[in-house]
Amino acid sequence: MLGKLLDSAAEKRDAILDGNTNAVRLVDGAGDGVPGFALESYASKWMAMTPGGEIAGDVKDWLKAGGKSVYWKRLDKHQKESPVHLYGAEAVPPQDAVETDCGGTPQPQSFLIRENGLAFEVSFQSGYSQGIFLDQRLNRAEVMRRMAGGGKLLNLFSYTGGFSVAGATGGGETTTLDLSAVYLEWAKRNFRHNAMDDAAHYFCKGDAFHWLKRFAKQGRKFDGIVIDPPTFSRDEKGKVFLVERDFGELAELAGKVLAKGGWMLCCTNFRGIPEKDFMRMIAMPNMEPAAMPEDFPEEPYLKSVWVG
Ligand SMILES: C[S@@+](CC[C@H](N)C(=O)[O-])C[C@H]1O[C@@H](n2cnc3c(N)ncnc32)[C@H](O)[C@@H]1O
Numbered sequence: 001m002l003g004k005l006l007d008s009a010a011e012k013r014d015a016i017l018d019g020n021t022n023a024v025r026l027v028d029g030a031g032d033g034v035p036g037f038a039l040e041s042y043a044s045k046w047m048a049m050t051p052g053g054e055i056a057g058d059v060k061d062w063l064k065a066g067g068k069s070v071y072w073k074r075l076d077k078h079q080k081e082s083p084v085h086l087y088g089a090e091a092v093p094p095q096d097a098v099e100t101d102c103g104g105t106p107q108p109q110s111f112l113i114r115e116n117g118l119a120f121e122v123s124f125q126s127g128y129s130q131g132i133f134l135d136q137r138l139n140r141a142e143v144m145r146r147m148a149g150g151g152k153l154l155n156l157f158s159y160t161g162g163f164s165v166a167g168a169t170g171g172g173e174t175t176t177l178d179l180s181a182v183y184l185e186w187a188k189r190n191f192r193h194n195a196m197d198d199a200a201h202y203f204c205k206g207d208a209f210h211w212l213k214r215f216a217k218q219g220r221k222f223d224g225i226v227i228d229p230p231t232f233s234r235d236e237k238g239k240v241f242l243v244e245r246d247f248g249e250l251a252e253l254a255g256k257v258l259a260k261g262g263w264m265l266c267c268t269n270f271r272g273i274p275e276k277d278f279m280r281m282i283a284m285p286n287m288e289p290a291a292m293p294e295d296f297p298e299e300p301y302l303k304s305v306w307v308g
Contacts, residue, residue: 002058005033023113031297043113045091046070091124119193140166147172151223156208161187163226175202212253221259228267248281263308278303
């Protein structure tokens with residue numbers, strides 16, 4: 001019975017997995033009739049996720065029978081640990097790590113996935129997340145479309161630069177901003193994996209608030225701004241960011257560096273803010289909420305609002 005549910009969940013994703021995209025959420029908990037269990041496939045390497053300590057025996061049997069390389073991540077206090085290897089081959093034998101199809105060199109223990117024709121570096125050994133959030137697939141595609149006429153894109157809280165790569169592929173000049181030098185380097189590699197020169201784009205290390213004030217003073221303007229912060233963070237100086245407290249100020253600061261006729265994408269995955277409250281925090285004219293991708297049927301936790 002459970003095996004059938006899992007088979008049918010995975011089959012439903014066949015339409016997404018084509019020659020251009022090989023990373024998808026295969027099972028999304030209660031949305032696929034399997035509460036407490038999620039599974040993502042990254043170039044046929046599987047990442048299972050559970051909120052707590054165990055995977056049910058019949059789910060384990062199904063995972064094993066799939067014959068893939070399977071890893072398991074617990075979404076509780078162990079979330080920051082690297083996932084555990086369960087079945088199949090290790091995701092990346094070290095000798096394969098330097099082979100890419102488009103010129104870049106992923107880090108050891110990393111491999112490339114494809115999404116809408118773009119390559120992104122993924123690692124199952126990098127702690128709390130793999131290098132790309134699959135729930136942002138539709139938004140990355142839309143950013144690519146919106147930058148098709150050129151223009152300047154500012155990607156705040158960039159992580160590994162997924163939105164920047166999409167915007168640059170579209171035709172934009174991108175500014176990628178994050179607190180973490182490690183993630184900015186990863187973002188530069190993602191540019192190179194797509195045969196783009198990262199030196200033709202800008203990368204800023206530091207706090208988003210600090211940089212937005214600086215850009216405003218310099219009179220810099222951007223045609224598109226992506227704001228997709230974490231729920232909580234603390235910078236090197238101990239300054240705390242809390243999405244439910246600080247998003248309004250962030251949107252207001254971003255508004256000051258938005259070019260006339262420009263657009264913003266505001267996102268939060270914080271389950272504690274309903275969409276209408278999030279829109280009230282953004283408080284700008286012409287707001288349009290966007291739905292999550294169809295491979296995430298369980299709960300629309302990711303709120304995405306296009307402004308402008
Ligand atoms: C959840 S990820 C953002 C996901 C990302 N927008 C994407 O598309 O994949 C959070 C990122 O925000 C960065 N970050 C946290 N606090 C920050 C701050 N105050 N200023 C700039 N970046 C910050 C972290 O280093 C991390 O890379």
